[in-house]
Amino acid sequence: MHFFSYEEIHPFCHLLSNFLLKYINSDVFLM
Structure with a gap:
């Protein structure tokens, strides 16, 4: 199982x- 690093998930x-x-x-x- 791959855990995303902060650098990978932060831009998204x-x-x-x-x-x-x-x-x-x-x-x-x-409104």
């Missing part, structure tokens, strides 16, 4: 968090 988490923040912010602005 960073992109995902940015996407979620943009989505939430745009959703709030639409």
